[in-house]
Amino acid sequence: MTYRGRFAPSPTGSLHFGSLVAALGSWLRARAAGGAWLVRIEDIDPAREVAGAGETIVATLAAFGLRPDEPVRRQSEGRDRYDAAVARLEAAGHAYPCACSRSDLAPFGGHHPARCVAPAPAGRHAAMRLRVPAGPVAFEDGVQGRVTQDVAAVVGDFVIRRADGWPAYQLAVVVDDAAQAISEVVRGADLLDSTPRQIVLQRLLGLPSPAWMHLPLVLDADGRKLGKSDLARPVRADDPLPALRAALRFLGQDVPRRSGVPALLSAATARFDPACIPRGTPAAPGRDAAQREVS
Structure with a gap:
């Protein structure tokens, strides 16, 4: 079976460092497996959606060299x-x-x-x-x-x-992963607790269960998920290399000494080793370091 992975952000704001880690991890896993990588905008909560955020996320991913292999899908259309x-x-x-x-x-x-x-x-x-x-x-x-x-x-x-x-969310993600033939779900560990519920739904609907890989979360100094803290500032699309290197380090990967996004990603893909991904949560960059890396 051809490997098919995905990154599925909610359009509640711009891409921050924690989301970049999840996107990069799923992209590297798909590319190292010689498979496809998709992007799905999970816009099923209109009250929390920020106008234009979905388009901004997709454009930021492209600036970091993370381009999907198929047209972007929006959950609101399904x-x-x-x-x-x-x-x-x-x-x-x-x-x-x-x-x-x-x-x-x-x-x-x-x-x-x-x-x-x-x-x-x-x-x-x-x-x-x-x-x-x-x-x-x-x-x-x-x-x-x-x-x-x-x-x-x-x-x-x-x-x-x-x-x-x-x-x-639990129903929509199960239906869409099956519809897009996702073979492995690579995402943040904040969704680890949701996985058993999704497996129950897959079984009752007669749908296949993909493989699972939950990446460590980026936390701030107070132990909060980055998306809920004041460090959740947008990564810089005009200067992607520092944040890409920081994300690779966070995932326990070797950071190639390459200039330019395509060369860095190509070398990172060749060296990608899932066994090096930390099981727990690595020490997150401090406030000043985080700002140097992502802004």
Whole structure:
């Protein structure tokens, strides 16, 4: 099977260093495997979307030499696919409408009980929840090793379509990865906990499960994910080499002494070694160092 990887950012802002690490890691993995690399804009949360951010991210990736091999896909254009998947799950008894709010579930620690605790109000659309089967879900991650989670016990029945009609992330990513024949998902470790839920959905929908590789996160000095801190400033598209070299170091890779983006990426691809990617989180650059590297 031909290797197919992807980078799937949400258009909530410009590309920052943490996102560059994820994009570069997925791109290197695909290129080293001689496969294809795709970009998918996950724009299914209009309230959080920043106008023009998707286009800016794609243009910034191109400035860093990270160009997709197929046209960029936007999730907002695939709502029919998601609705069809929800309909299949509901028809098979795997999904049900639910009007329980967060406050309704607070007494249960946010965990949805066996039955809904709130009736659907008149004139209000209900969300759709997945009826999660009991039992552990296990998978082997290319960086993090063996991961096991009992989704029913830890997460419970989770939302697959919101009350506003938009698909939830867990459903949309599963449907799109299958539609694009993604053979391995390479992304940040903040999504490691989501993977068992996605495997459950893949099994219930009869879809193949890709291989998984979750990269270490870039954190600030306070241990926060970079995207949620004041270090999440856009990388410089007009001077990509410093940030590219910093991203390679963060991923535990040898940093070639090459000038020019194409030469650096070519040499980095030839030397790419997934076994060198840190399992935990490396020391992130400090505030001053980060600014020198990405701005």
